[in-house]
Amino acid sequence: MNLHVIPAGPIQTNAYLLTAPARGEAVLIDAPGEVWAEVAPILTREKCRLTELWITHGHWDHMQGAAEVIRESGALCRAHEADRMLLENPRVMSAFMGEDLGLEPVAVNAWLRPGEPLAAFGTGVEVRPVPGHCPGNVLFYFPAAAAAFVGDALFNGGVGRTDLPGGDAKELAQSIRTQIYTLPPETVVYPGHGPATTVGEEKGFNPFVRG
Numbered sequence: 077m078n079l080h081v082i083p084a085g086p087i088q089t090n091a092y093l094l095t096a097p098a099r100g101e102a103v104l105i106d107a108p109g110e111v112w113a114e115v116a117p118i119l120t121r122e123k124c125r126l127t128e129l130w131i132t133h134g135h136w137d138h139m140q141g142a143a144e145v146i147r148e149s150g151a152l153c154r155a156h157e158a159d160r161m162l163l164e165n166p167r168v169m170s171a172f173m174g175e176d177l178g179l180e181p182v183a184v185n186a187w188l189r190p191g192e193p194l195a196a197f198g199t200g201v202e203v204r205p206v207p208g209h210c211p212g213n214v215l216f217y218f219p220a221a222a223a224a225f226v227g228d229a230l231f232n233g234g235v236g237r238t239d240l241p242g243g244d245a246k247e248l249a250q251s252i253r254t255q256i257y258t259l260p261p262e263t264v265v266y267p268g269h270g271p272a273t274t275v276g277e278e279k280g281f282n283p284f285v286r287g
């Protein structure tokens with residue numbers, strides 16, 4: 077499995093393209109604005125077809141490019157149902173952002189249920205709920221790769237903001253402690269913004285939520 081980190085959109089939100097050239101398949105985690113222009117050449121070069129789009133949560137910067145990705149690739153889209161309103165009626169985000177973001181609704185084919193099995197490239201993936209930044213924020217944990225894609229729940233030396241609708245600081249801290257810090261310490265944490273970190277590093281030194 078190859079990992080391509082693609083910061084895209086107005087605020088450089090991280091999209092993660094996972095490719096398996098031997099299988100000719102790819103999965104995209106999150107779809108910031110105009111990300112398809114970056115994804116398509118990689119798929120062509122590695123002779124892969126994008127089969128699925130997984131959205132960590134419904135905030136605008138993680139789904140702004142989702143409709144285009146689905147149109148261009150035909151990928152199946154997965155997200156948590158707690159963020160259904162944000163994904164299907166994204167104009168609500170324009171209201172609290174104070175500007176017209178020009179967002180398109182996202183057609184989710186399969187609503188994620190944490191705890192239910194998920195797989196990619198023949199390997200198991202664990203879906204864990206990490207609400208607090210956004211009600212539907214989930215993480216995708218690949219045990220075989222010691223990697224967790226956490227959306228905006230946790231950053232390198234920081235945590236997601238909780239002042240937007242649906243945010244809750246206490247809930248976020250609880251999510252981090254019970255769902256992220258319980259992963260093996262060597263697990264690489266891939267956040268929605270900024271550089272990667274590890275569970276052990278954040279558990280020991282994150283100034284906002286200690287383990």
